[in-house]
Amino acid sequence: MLERMSFCSAVGIYRIGSIRQVSVPRLLRVTSPSVRNMAQTVKLNNGYEFPVLGLGTYKSNPGEAEQIVKDAIDIGYRHIDCAKFYENEKEVGAGIRAKIAEGVIKREDIFVTSKLWNTYHAPHMVVPTCKRTLSDLGLDYVNLYLIHWPHAFKEGDVFLPKDSSGNIIYSDVDYVDTWKEMEECVKQGLTKSIGLSNFNSQQIQRGLDIATIKPVVNQVECHPYLNQTKLIEFCREKGIQITAYSPFAGPTSIAPLHKGESPEPLKDPKIKELADKYNKTVAQVILKYLVQLGVVPIPKSSNKKRLLENIDIFDFELRPEDVSVMNSLNRNNRICDFIQVKEHKHYPFNIEY
Numbered sequence: 442m443l444e445r446m447s448f449c450s451a452v453g454i455y456r457i458g459s460i461r462q463v464s465v466p467r468l469l470r471v472t473s474p475s476v477r478n479m480a481q482t483v484k485l486n487n488g489y490e491f492p493v494l495g496l497g498t499y500k501s502n503p504g505e506a507e508q509i510v511k512d513a514i515d516i517g518y519r520h521i522d523c524a525k526f527y528e529n530e531k532e533v534g535a536g537i538r539a540k541i542a543e544g545v546i547k548r549e550d551i552f553v554t555s556k557l558w559n560t561y562h563a564p565h566m567v568v569p570t571c572k573r574t575l576s577d578l579g580l581d582y583v584n585l586y587l588i589h590w591p592h593a594f595k596e597g598d599v600f601l602p603k604d605s606s607g608n609i610i611y612s613d614v615d616y617v618d619t620w621k622e623m624e625e626c627v628k629q630g631l632t633k634s635i636g637l638s639n640f641n642s643q644q645i646q647r648g649l650d651i652a653t654i655k656p657v658v659n660q661v662e663c664h665p666y667l668n669q670t671k672l673i674e675f676c677r678e679k680g681i682q683i684t685a686y687s688p689f690a691g692p693t694s695i696a697p698l699h700k701g702e703s704p705e706p707l708k709d710p711k712i713k714e715l716a717d718k719y720n721k722t723v724a725q726v727i728l729k730y731l732v733q734l735g736v737v738p739i740p741k742s743s744n745k746k747r748l749l750e751n752i753d754i755f756d757f758e759l760r761p762e763d764v765s766v767m768n769s770l771n772r773n774n775r776i777c778d779f780i781q782v783k784e785h786k787h788y789p790f791n792i793e794y
Contacts, residue, residue, distance in 0.1 A: 481493050481755065483682060483735075483737070485634060485657040485658070485682055486655055486657050486680040486681070486682075487633075487634055487655070487657055489584070489633055489634055489657070490552075491520070491552060491585075491657075491658075491682060491737060492518075492519045492520035492552055492737070493732055493737050494518075494520065494728065494732065494737065494738055494739070494740075494751070494752055494754070495518065495520030495521060495522050495552070495554070495684075495737065495738075495739040496509070496510070496513045496518045496520065496521050496522065496739065496740075496741065496748070497522050497686060497739040497740055497741035498510070498521065498522060498523045498524075498527055498529060498533055498741060499524070499527050499686070499741060500527070500741070501527070501529055501532075501741070501743060502743065503529075504532075505532075505743050506529040506532035506533050506536065507532040507533070507535045507536040507539070508536070509536070509742075509743050509748075510532075510533050510535075510536025510537060510540075511536045511539055511540060512745045512748055513748050514536070514537070514540040514545060514546060514551070515540070515545065516745075516748055516749050516752060517752055518748070518752060519546070519550060519551050519552060520551070520552040520554075520737075520739070521533060521537065521551065521552070521553050521554070522554045522660075522684070522686075522739045523553070523554065523555050523556075523578075524555055524556035524558070524589060525555065525556065525557070525558045525561075525570070525573075525574055525577075526556065526558045526589060526600055530555065530574060530577040530578050531577045531578070531579075533578065534577060534578030534579040534580060535579070537551060537553065537578070537579075537580070538579050538580075548580070548581075552584045552585070553578070553580065553583045553584050553585075554583065554584065554585040554586075554587065554658075554660075554684075555571075555574045555578070555583045555585075555586055555587070556586070556587040556588070556589040556638060557570060557571070557586065557587065557588050557589055557619070557623070558570075558589050558600060559589060559590050559592060559593055559594040559600075559612075560593075560594045560595065560596055560597055560598070560599065560600060560602065560612075561596070562588075562593035562594075562596075562612060562614040562616065562618075562619040563593075563596050563612070563614050563619075564614075564618050564619065564621065564622045565622075566596060567619060567622035567623060567625070567626065568622060568625055568626055568629065568631070571583075571586055571626045571631045571632065572631065574586075575631060582630060582631055582632055582633060583631070583632045583633075584632070584633045584634060585632065585633065585634045585635070585636055585657065585658060586623065586626055586631070586632040586634075586635050586636075587635070587636045587637060587638045587658065587660055588616060588619060588620070588623065588636075588637055588638060588640075589638050589639070590638065590639045590779065590789070591616045591637075591639065591640050591641075591644050591787040591788075591789050592611070592616075592779075592782055592785040592786075592787040592788055592789070593611065593612035593613070593614040593616070593619070593787070594609060594610060594611060594612055595610040595611070595612050596612060608781075609781055609782055611782070611785050615787075616640075616644065616648065616787060617647060617648060617651050620635075620648055620651065620652060621651070623635045623654075624652070624653060624654040627654055634657045634658070635654060635656060635657070636656040636657050636658035636659060636660070636681075637656050637658070637659045637660070637681075638659065638660040638661070639660070639661055639662075639779075639789050640659055640661075640789055641672070641789040641790070641792055641794060642671075642672060642675045642792075642794055643792060644787070644789060645659060645675070645676070645679065645681065646679075649679060655680065655681075656681055657681065657682060658681065658682045658683070658684050658737075659672075659676055659681050659682075659683055659684070660683075660684040660685075660686055660739075661683060661684070661685070661686070662685070662686055662687045662690075662775060662776065662777045663683065663685035663686070663687075663688065663731060663736055663738070664685070664687060664688050664689060664690040664706055664727065664731075665690075665706045665709065665712065665727060665730065665767055665770045665771065666690055666704070666706055666770060666771065666772050666773075666774040667690070667771065667772075667773055667774050667775050667776075668734065668767075668768065668770075668771040669683065669685075669736075669794070670734070670768075670771070671793065671794040672794040673734060673735060673736065675794065677735065682737060683735070683736045683737070684736070684737045684738075684739060685731050685736045685737065685738040685739065686739055686777075687776065687777060688727060688728060688731055688738040688739070688740050689705070689706060689707050689724060689727060689740065690705060690706055690774070690776055691705060691707060704774075706723075706727055706770070707723050707724065707727070708723075709723070709770060711766055711769075711770060712726055712727065712767070712770070715759070715763055715766065715767070718763070719757050719759075721754075721757065722750055724740070724747070724750060724751060725750060725751070725753065725754050726759070726767075728740065728751060728754050729754045729757065729758070729759055730759060730764065730767045732754065733758065733759055733764060775790065778790055
């Protein structure tokens with residue numbers, strides 16, 4: 442069971458330079474893939490266990506998400522990340538329910554995250570929108586519900602409402618007012634935990650100042666070229682776990698404004714050298730690096746071979762000098778910057794972290 446029960450022993454903590462690392466115990470070497478790849482967990486600030494690696498579902502092609510989720514669960518994934526904005530929660534939910542019906546998992550074995558989109562920040566819309574997500578997923582609750590971005594847009598079902606000039610229409614709703622209704626989602630049993638996504642340190646602190654239920658997670662872009670060490674440390678001090686989306690900073694993650702501008706960590710020669718050293722793939726080295734930073738990556742793939750590869754990272758550990766090599770690659774290269782709304786008063790990327 443995921444709730445208040447760990448798949449593994451507690452992780453050990455050590456430091457390399459100024460970065461807090463998580464030393465993850467190795468899994469038992471067994472032949473069954475579903476056992477060998479069972480993700481380990483970290484404990485959130487409310488006591489629930491959070492698998493240290495999950496499946497991202499953003500930009501899954503129409504008709505693919507259900508099978509991807511089924512394949513992932515068969516392989517051993519026990520953490521599925523989704524969102525209303527991704528427009529595939531019905532398929533994701535169908536995949537989860539199918540594996541529950543087959544007896545592969547029980548509901549309590551799988552950690553499901555969803556997110557409140559920017560057009561539903563108005564306090565009166567938060568609880569009903571969470572209920573709609575549950576209806577789409579076909580689940581009685583989610584394990585974690587996040588505010589997808591701190592900046593609100595004009596209310597309604599048009600995700601990117603625009604004026605006649607093509608500019609996104611903002612809303613004045615303050616995320617601290619949205620947060621109060623996120624807490625109501627917990628009180629009504631719609632979600633076990635609540636959290637944030639794409640929030641900077643000042644916004645997190647402002648939320649903490651009014652919260653009666655503390656956020657457990659801040660999900661942000663995080664990869665070797667944007668390793669977020671300052672934000673990781675800030676959140677660690679506040680008891681908030683970082684989840685990493687776009688861990689490979691791959692071409693499908695890059696915002697349209699940046700197409701062709703951003704180098705990819707998957708093609709980095711220094712990471713390739715480390716992959717050869719450990720007899721692993723570049724993707725596995727990147728994911729292991731993030732896990733050792735204490736971050737929970739959520740890579741996406743529609744390829745069953747890569748799904749297996751991405752979760753098969755618990756039989757090795759990067760040496761301190763190799764973590765230092767990975768640290769040196771940081772260039773604060775943000776690819777998911779939502780630059781179209783940089784003038785919004787709650788835009789999160791106008792400060793360092």
